[in-house]
Amino acid sequence: MRTILYILPFLILFSCSHKASEEESTNNNLIEISKQQFEAEQMELGEIQLMTFPSKLYFTGYIKPNTNGWxxxxxxxxxxxxxxxxxxxxxxxxxxxxxxxxxxxxxxxxxxxxxxxxxxxxxxxxxxxxxxxxxxxxxxxxxxxxxxxxxxxxxxxxxxxxxxxxxxxxxxxxxxxxxxxxxxxxxxxxxxxxxxxxxxxxxxxxxxxxxxxxVDTEKLRLQIIAFEKDIMSIKVGQQVEFHSSGKDEVALATISLVGRTVNSESKSIECYATIEPEYLDKFINNQFVEGEITLSSDTVAALPTDAIIQADDLSYALLLENETDSSYLFQKVNIQKGRSTKDFIEVKNKIRSGKIVTKGVYNIVVD
Structure with a gap:
């Protein structure tokens, strides 16, 4: 009987130790942030949004007059x-x-x-x-x-x-x-x-x-040098954003002609776009430019770029799990990034709904 009483405390101790280990493992992806820190870092809560992301094709080209402008x-x-x-x-x-x-x-x-x-x-x-x-x-x-x-x-x-x-x-x-x-x-x-x-x-x-x-500068147009593999994606009416080399100011144009002859040396095809009138005086004949053609667009889930935490080659966001009087408890969730704009990043994997930290995560360190 005395032997059994000696063994029982050891069994209880082992059981409690195992339970604590499981709880610690469960909380490995949880990050606690005090409300004081939350306010100091100017953090904000939000949700995944539906955003329209365009599919774009990069190009280089030149400013050229049309046939009646030279x-x-x-x-x-x-x-x-x-x-x-x-x-x-x-x-x-x-x-x-x-x-x-x-x-x-x-x-x-x-x-x-x-x-x-x-x-x-x-x-x-x-x-x-x-x-x-x-x-x-x-x-x-x-x-x-x-x-x-x-x-x-x-x-x-x-x-x-x-x-x-x-x-x-x-x-x-x-x-x-x-x-x-x-x-x-x-x-x-x-x-x-x-x-x-x-x-x-x-x-x-x-x-x-x-x-x-x-050269009549009112009849300048955008000459786009497209490669053979991309030509089937380019259509009349598509929108174009372009700028001169080294400058950030963007001008707009619309595809007006898609070439049908491949240059035997460069393996490229010439396409042309009509420049919006308000941008004509910003360019000169034979000027080199670069830009993107908007091929298509679709609506996808997205987060602000300020919501993404980078750790090595992985990306994370913080999903709210619980809130107390003094702190927030967040789950670290993996983000599979897709296309991006200046302010938003496409989220390709499915994330359960809930509040996410959308701003102020730049000082958060995750393992």
Whole structure:
């Protein structure tokens, strides 16, 4: 009987020790924070929210004018630069003067037209006379065909010379009276800014040379360099956010054209986006930019970035378990992070509902 009484206290002690060990193990994920500390750290309680997260595609690209916003200036008739009336970087309107051109070729063209005009009058008179005789069966068919052929041939030549001179902006009636111009003026074909100037006074310019280029900044667009693997995700109408390299200010655009040809060297495809008008004056031609295309968006569970505690490669949040007069008891829960914005992080794993510390966890250390 005495032996049994000795053993019983040991059994009770062992049982209590085991129960305390289980309780300690159960509380391994619990963190106690006093209300005084909670207020001092400016902590806040909240809940998991439903947030819209976009799926985005990063890109690089350039600012380029559209097809009607860029012009190269050349000469309709080769000649010598006599005056330059605009400067590199200058804003010009359509039909503003750019260059004054002279030279023998220009004078020769006027001379040919004046001579052709005089010859055409003579050939027309001859043709009308022979045609009248032929209608009255006096002239021969051969004379009629010859006169008609000479007249129509000279008429075609005269019309071609006339069109060339009118394209330069000259009064052909004046030239027909042998009153020739000593020079002609090249004007801007569009409004915009002069982005290239290749002419100098006294220089001879032929018809193949580019004298200047003009870009209309109101018709700039975003050229996006996309890779072949991403092209099927890009659609007309998608929203684009972009900025120049090294700057944080974001501009907006909308996809307007998706390319269908792969560059054999870079394996990329060119796409274009229309820039919102209020951002056009913030960029210049050929400027390098980078940004993101919003491919799609969906609504998911999310927490503020300030609610996440980082410990090594893992992420945690604090879920409220109990509250006393003097403290809060939180459970440490693992967070599987997904997409992120500036202020929120997607929570990919399911977390039971409850209050979560959404702010002020930066000083909390978890094991």
């Amino acid at each position: 012009a190269k200036v050349g000469l309709p008739v080769e000649g010598i630069v006599q005056q330059i009336k605009a400067n590199l970087g200058q804003a010009v309107q359509k039909n503003d003067p750019l260059f004054v051109i002279g030279g023998n070729q220009f004078i020769d063209l006027q001379q040919k037209y004046a001579e052709s005009n005089a010859r055409l009058s003579q050939l027309k008179a001859d043709y009308n006379r022979v045609n009248l005789l032929y209608d009255e069966n006096i002239g021969t068919e051969k004379e009629y065909i010859t006169a008609k052929s000479k007249y129509e041939s000279e008429l075609a030549k005269n019309n071609a010379l006339k069109m060339k001179l009118e394209n330069i902006g000259l009064n052909v009636n004046r030239i027909a009276q042998a009153s020739l111009y000593t020079s002609y003026t090249i004007t801007s074909p569009i409004k915009g800014y002069i982005t290239n100037m290749e002419a100098t006074i006294g220089e001879y310019i032929d018809q193949q040379e580019e004298m200047a280029s003009i």
